[in-house]
Amino acid sequence: MTLDRRRFLTTCIATGLAGTTLPGALLHGQEAPAKAPPESGATTLPDSIDLQPVVDAALAAVSATRLGPGRYARFLGEQRARHPGGGDVNPYGCAAAACILYTTGHFPRDPAERAAAVAVLQANQSPETGLFSEPSHHAYHSTAYVPGALELFDAAPLYPLRGLHPLLAAGAIEKFLDGLDWVKSPWGQAHLGAGSFAALFLAGEAPPAWQDRYFAWLWEEQDPQSGLWRKGCQPHNGAAGSAPLFHHLASSFHYLFNHVIARRPIRYPEPMIDAALRVRREHLQPLGTEPGFSELDWVYCLTRPARQCGHRCAEVLAEVRSFAREYAGNLLAHVASRSVPFEDLHALNGTMSAFAELQQAVPGLLRMERPLKLILDRRPFI
Numbered sequence: 001m002t003l004d005r006r007r008f009l010t011t012c013i014a015t016g017l018a019g020t021t022l023p024g025a026l027l028h029g030q031e032a033p034a035k036a037p038p039e040s041g042a043t044t045l046p047d048s049i050d051l052q053p054v055v056d057a058a059l060a061a062v063s064a065t066r067l068g069p070g071r072y073a074r075f076l077g078e079q080r081a082r083h084p085g086g087g088d089v090n091p092y093g094c095a096a097a098a099c100i101l102y103t104t105g106h107f108p109r110d111p112a113e114r115a116a117a118v119a120v121l122q123a124n125q126s127p128e129t130g131l132f133s134e135p136s137h138h139a140y141h142s143t144a145y146v147p148g149a150l151e152l153f154d155a156a157p158l159y160p161l162r163g164l165h166p167l168l169a170a171g172a173i174e175k176f177l178d179g180l181d182w183v184k185s186p187w188g189q190a191h192l193g194a195g196s197f198a199a200l201f202l203a204g205e206a207p208p209a210w211q212d213r214y215f216a217w218l219w220e221e222q223d224p225q226s227g228l229w230r231k232g233c234q235p236h237n238g239a240a241g242s243a244p245l246f247h248h249l250a251s252s253f254h255y256l257f258n259h260v261i262a263r264r265p266i267r268y269p270e271p272m273i274d275a276a277l278r279v280r281r282e283h284l285q286p287l288g289t290e291p292g293f294s295e296l297d298w299v300y301c302l303t304r305p306a307r308q309c310g311h312r313c314a315e316v317l318a319e320v321r322s323f324a325r326e327y328a329g330n331l332l333a334h335v336a337s338r339s340v341p342f343e344d345l346h347a348l349n350g351t352m353s354a355f356a357e358l359q360q361a362v363p364g365l366l367r368m369e370r371p372l373k374l375i376l377d378r379r380p381f382i
Contacts, residue, residue, distance in 0.1 A: 070117030077340035095149035096345035105370030129163035140195035182230040186251035194254035227272025246285035269305035288327035293350035
């Protein structure tokens with residue numbers, strides 16, 4: 001396809017999936033209106049939002065769940081009471097604590113604390129299958145999520161991921177992906193389709209040729225109309241019993257971060273941006289009202305494809321800025337009005353990661369004592 005000069009320059013300048021996807025702000029496809037310089041002596045932008053109370057509340061939640069060096073429960077407050085063993089050491093509590101501390105710039109530096117955290121996370125692995133486990137998620141999710149936390153410590157699982165090795169056989173990953181329920185349960189099934197890749201990738205057990213096969217299947221199966229996976233399975237395709245559009249977008253988020261970490265381009269970035277804009281503008285999913293993962297899923301499917309192609313760049317920036325202000329305001333009110341604002345460290349990890357992505361996309365809007373770091377820029381899975 002021949003590119004006109006403006007599109008060519010936009011594509012070359014933008015930090016995108018097709019090249020090295022370094023953290024950074026979305027680049028404008030056109031010049032933004034000039035702003036008056038700040039008054040002499042000003043230390044913050046006039047429209048910036050102080051998000052430090054949310055960060056402080058997140059760190060307080062991590063502290064409140066700490067049971068010892070590297071040992072964390074997952075739940076607090078009412079959720080702790082509702083879950084059997086909610087106050088016990090939990091692998092997702094331990095993994096989420098590591099992720100939140102990394103994101104907020106408070107990752108442990110003490111060697112003894114780090115060694116203890118690694119040992120606790122590694123102890124969750126089965127020596128026989130090599131898989132990790134946690135009651136609320138499929139083993140493939142756990143086998144990506146817990147090793148993802150280990151990677152932050154420059155550590156790895158103790159044993160090979162034998163339970164996933166059958167997927168390495170010729171034609172196996174293609175057959176596995178083809179057999180997932182892409183119509184009715186795309187969101188949950190993405191934990192398997194993306195988690196299996198991320199787990200093997202993190203463990204260093206994903207040969208390059210196998211990665212090529214994995215991404216080749218996804219290249220062929222991305223829907224050209226919505227930019228989501230799998231083609232032919234979304235409501236607009238007329239698929240009987242199809243899950244709501246946002247479920248397909250949240251599912252696609254998981255495959256997208258695998259593309260980003262492996263430095264692979266996606267085939268249809270433009271329609272994925274269109275789909276993400278539609279979700280918010282048509283109110284297809286409640287967003288920005290409480291802690292959770294939906295906000296990260298949405299914003300990532302908007303910002304990362306935009307880095308690849310620059311499609312509707314001004315609209316994307318305006319939508320992200322508007323959403324960031326709304327979400328920050330809601331979470332600040334949430335923290336101020338509750339004695340235990342964050343009851344699930346796993347959900348909190350999603351919230352802080354969403355703010356990390358938003359802070360990159362709209363520099364200067366969200367401020368805190370230390371800039372946030374997105375774990376997905378370092379390794380896959382969340």
